[in-house]
Amino acid sequence: MKGISKAFPGVRALADVHLEIAKGEVLALIGENGAGKSTLVKILGGVHQPDSGIIDIDGKRVTIDSVTAADRHGIGFVHQELNILDNLDVAGNVFLGREPRKFGLINRRQIYADTQPYLEMLGLDVDPSTPLHMLSIGQQQMVEIAKALSKDARIIIMDEPTSSLTLKETESLLRVIKGLKERGIAIIYISHRLGEVKECCDRVVALRDGENAGGLAKEDITHDAMVSLMVGRDLGDFYRHEECRVGQEAYFQVKDLVTSMYPGKKISFDVGAGEILGFAGLVGAGRSEMAQAVFGVDRALAGKLVLDGSEIPLNSTRSVIRNGIFLAPEDRKSSGIILDFSIQHNISLASLDAFSTFGLIRHEAERAAADEQINALNVKAPSADSIVGNLSGGNQQKVVLGKWLAMSPKVLIFDEPTRGIDVGAKREIYNLMDALAKKGVAIIVISSDMEEVLGISDRIAVMHEGAIAGMLSKEQFSEEAVMHLAVGGKATAA
Ligand SMILES: Nc1ncnc2c1ncn2[C@@H]1O[C@H](COP(=O)(O)OP(=O)(O)OP(=O)(O)O)[C@@H](O)[C@H]1O
Ligand SMILES: [Mg+2]
Incomplete structure (x- = not known):
């Protein structure tokens, strides 16, 4: 050519x-x-x-x-x-x-x-x-x-x-x-x-x-x-997140959660404000199902969600969102984004309430919020009016993230946030997570990218067949330790 x-x-x-x-x-x-x-x-x-x-x-x-x-x-x-x-x-x-x-x-x-x-x-x-x-x-x-x-x-x-x-x-x-x-x-x-x-x-x-x-x-x-x-330049240190569990220890707690995919298993964990908790495991280990059950899009059979000491009703996406808990889902095509809509409309979609007064949308505010995310994530597009379906794959993924970041979250669950994303943008996303953590947001990151999960997490929960097989603290991090638990090995004492 x-x-x-x-x-x-x-x-x-x-x-x-x-x-x-x-x-x-x-x-x-x-x-x-x-x-x-x-x-x-x-x-x-x-x-x-x-x-x-x-x-x-x-x-x-x-x-x-x-x-x-x-x-x-x-x-x-x-x-x-x-x-x-x-x-x-x-x-x-x-x-x-x-x-x-x-x-x-x-x-x-x-x-x-x-x-x-x-x-x-x-x-x-x-x-x-x-x-x-x-x-x-x-x-x-x-x-x-x-x-x-x-x-x-x-x-x-x-x-x-x-x-x-x-x-x-x-x-x-x-x-x-x-x-x-x-x-x-x-x-x-x-x-x-x-x-x-x-x-x-x-x-x-x-x-x-x-x-x-x-x-x-x-x-x-x-x-x-x-x-x-x-x-066109060196990226320098790729993963910069320094441990930072501010606020109370167990800011967000998931207790004895039972998903419909693994009805015989219970999942319990907690995340601190300002902590990044990684979720590793093989495909099919039940990580996405866990996230969807927390978010209320998949029916949980049992369990309890507690945010900052108060219980949040299970199986109600509405109350989960109202409490500031968001999920950036794995499959952007089916649930993250509307391809025929502009970037601006996708970003404001989930937070239209914030941009409306007496039912009218305040367009400048909506526009400003979209521009802010486009800049923060370095989305490559002619303007906020560009149709998302015409963006390159990685830039579509950034719009998905922008939509949730525009909403001042308390807990953010990312399911495979950097799939299809290039190295430069990955780094921008890690920096963003780091900045959110510093503001006290509790972050859960499900990732199949070993380097990523080891690089950005404060602790790693490794799932195997619907249950948490082990929780690794930073000193225990290694590729072998994650793999060992992911394939069903027993956890060794911390
Ligand atoms: N059908 C289209 N209409 C308008 N713009 C388009 C169309 N297809 C691609 N573009 C634009 O052309 C540029 C190159 O896109 P392309 O899909 O080739 O990128 P890429 O290198 O494959 O990226 P990625 O790694 O994200 O897949 C981007 O700015 C994209 O938004
Ligand atoms: Mg491409």
């Missing part, structure tokens, strides 16, 4: 960008949120048309003016947000639009037989007739890769393929990538997880503000080198 430029209304997404990739090469494309990574690969995938620039494949000039054209040129795409048809089965998805037919009808036997070898190649142990919605996100991603392989893709684009995968699924994806590489397939790998990039990529290309910002050869790929390419 040479001299690629692309503008959206009010945004220069790409300016004169160059990208090349060799057969059998795994190329990492890195950059901060909004740097233009997805836009660049969407141009290669025929989703967007460039304003200028050319694309050559195998020495020939090509025009990729549609997704079908990209298919024809052997370009496969595993998107940042999966777009799989849930109601079809595995084989139906792989051969969508190219189903083998007999007398005009889809030949079921044939399509299953044709799909099988691709599943085996990827080590995906499911029947081709399994409906898609029965598969985990990781498995659905493998189906997308199978689809690309079945179309004989020469180039496969993976846009943040691991952002919703478990540790184990990530490992098997990295294994699959090695296999694809051996078959001579070129892979463009976009990720914010720099550890993975170091592990599986042959070369790194960085974008910054829509422009090429340099690259790294295999032997030069290090965490720090990648960060300074992306950010």
